[in-house]
Amino acid sequence: MKHARVAYAGAIHAAQPQQLADGRAGVRLADARVIAEDEVVWLPPFEAGTIIALGLNYAAHAKELTFAAQEEPLVFLKGPGTLLGHRGYTRRPADAKFMHYECELAVVIGRSARGVRRTAAMQHVAGYCVANDYAIRDYLENWYRPNLRVKNRDGGTVLGPWLVDAADVPDPGNLGLRTFVNGKLTQLGNTRDLITDVPTLIEYLSSFMTLAAGDVILTGTPEGVVNVEVGDEVACEIDGLGRLHNTIVSDAAFGR
């Protein structure tokens, strides 16, 4: 099943996909109302705990950024204030020269994991969603890379539209990823090219920290990241998980 969290008519609702009678895409709220998908406010589809992100986890993307071989996965952490839902707006500061999207498979933990072997790791996964993890490279510093000013900005980590149950994703190790900017395909990859795959990531992380339900692992992005400008419509898509829309807006939209 696919699960969303949406705001509609004064409350936050659990929702699932449901086509409207006239054929438009919509959602069915838990209270049985069926609403057009553009009439609800989409929130991140689950309450995230620890947000774990991978840098340079696709060989071609690592090469794109001229990066040498790694001894262990390159992991960084993010705070909850950066999260944004489907159809949200992300600000591009006027002084930025290189702001790019990153389409990523997000793995949501469903059951506490500590010292889990990769062969048993997938039992701890609740499901998956699409993530778009923006970066503004202008602000990159050489301390504790990537510093939060690059990767933890308000509205810079988009999740959704759905949390898709693990049972409905038979092979997370073979999913196509695509990003479209204003409808044009700019990024294409497949999770089969992950340097460290999902079960190995869970084994690695749980070897030194306890993962809890709601923790989420953003597994990294393939090659094909390009600069985005104010007004761009960015759509990240993963096979079976849906298409996550975001719009780039200016400082002025945020009163700056």
Added chain:
Amino acid sequence: MAVPLPVAVAMDVPPFRLSGTVYGTLLNHRTALAALGSAVDEPPYQGAPKAPVLYVKPRNTLASSNDPVVVPADAPELEIGACLGLVIGRAACRLSEGNAFEHLAGYLIVNDVSVPHLPYYRPSIRFKARDGFCPLGPRVAARAAIANPDALIIRVYVDRELRQTAHTADLVRPVAKLLAEVTEFMTLAPGDVLAVGAAAPAPRVRAGQQVSIEIDGLGRLDNRFVGVGT
């Protein structure tokens, strides 16, 4: 899927509870920057941080006063990062130095425990994100109870012996300036904690030792460091 926080920190001012989100600030104490010497200006760093460099202490690291801290088998010694922690009282976005304090609920002691590591270029989160590596508390002192957070003395005792005395007057970015620069790019939420940065050299401890951190007006944070399986 909300997981309860494993911390007991008394807090009698709004929002009355911690959110569970804790950020640390790298190299925000003059002694910490000075300890790196000329390396700060050399590769791979090429200069001191231009903006605050933060990191996350995730919820699995949070612990209360009197909780034991497990020293991992692969790390004979741990560093004690004794910090002043700012507790956010209301949504803090684009603060100015002039209004920053109004957004604080109060202050608490944070022990930002690390496995000693260098360089600081792209360290593994294994060094800072182990279970129990962020004791904090014992309580949140209300903002009004602390006259000047930039004039506090932090004392670290290991087995009752004074091992470090640090002054918040030596912050590279004092409290209000740090809040202003951080909230320029990220909003802090009520109950979030921002640890303002530890002094160097950090005291090192082994399993079997008792660490107490004192800050005037904030109480004392006590934790015993123990070996795996004890």
